[in-house]
Amino acid sequence: MVDGTPARAWRVVLERIESDLLAGKLGPGDRLPSERDLVAQLGVGRSSVREALRVLEVMGLIRTATGSGPNAGAIVVARPTGGMQALLRLQVAAQGFDIADVVSTRLLLEEWVAGQLAGTPDVDLANAREALRAMDAAGLTPADFLALDAQFHVALAEASGNDVVAAMMAGLRSSIEDYVLQGASRIPDWEDAVERLRAEHRAIVSAIDDDRVDDARTAIHDHITGYYASANPVRPAST
Structure with missing residues (x-):
């Protein structure tokens, strides 16, 4: 959108994850909340959550896997x-x-x-x-x-x-x-x-x-x- 709302929204997600990392709530090997949970907690759209996760993956801070099971979702990488x-x-x-x-x-x-x-x-x-x-x-x-x-x-x-x-x-x-x-x-x-x-x-x-x-x-x-x-x-x- 022209007013930049989506950009601000995905930054909200990044800032939340950064805050959790700094506070020790998240660490290497930990799984991030699901997309649905992040949407509910932060009041942003699912597309904004996915954009934030893509940025974190490119930065090497998380790895993501689709599907279900113990290896699915987004996990904090130990050595990014x-x-x-x-x-x-x-x-x-x-x-x-x-x-x-x-x-x-x-x-x-x-x-x-x-x-x-x-x-x-x-x-x-x-x-x-x-x-x-x-x-x-x-x-x-x-x-x-x-x-x-x-x-x-x-x-x-x-x-x-x-x-x-x-x-x-x-x-x-x-x-x-x-x-x-x-x-x-x-x-x-x-x-x-x-x-x-x-x-x-x-x-x-x-x-x-x-x-x-x-x-x-x-x-x-x-x-x-x-x-x-x-x-x-x-x-x-x-x-």
Whole structure:
């Protein structure tokens, strides 16, 4: 409608769910009230409730399933990484966030991750090591190699045990996925670059394993800035 009533109505639903989350009335794994209950409680139309649920699902805060039974309805997601990935990806695509700013933020997070892992005894790097092994396979295309590279970095973030950092890392990597792949085409000798990247990954893990905090932070900083400098020589990401 022209007067914007539907928009205000679905925002009422969002605000109610947000309020319940903040108050602890709803949490990960909890089911939202049914559409019928929300309509009755909030005095809005069913279409407004459905619009609010669609927004929450796109944001990655809930998952919905149709039908009946224990898995039906809308359920709060425990780790809403999808919404952050979608938001960052759209913001970068719309030039709302400059690539250089995204990379700088990634450096802040990944240096913290490397230092945290190196300073933590018996940290579990199994998923990161699995990504390293997969990157050693012969004949990987640039897209395949860089997908595994992203998996490696996200695995390190997840190993830190900080869910917020892990979600932000997944979002940041997703937001610059196309830019990273385009950068590979600007590297004169891709095979040589792959060998260098493999060695840098191993150096990062080695520093973490040996509890060398400063070396781990330096290794991951040089690894990230080095790739962007070689993939975009006109405007290095570190500037």
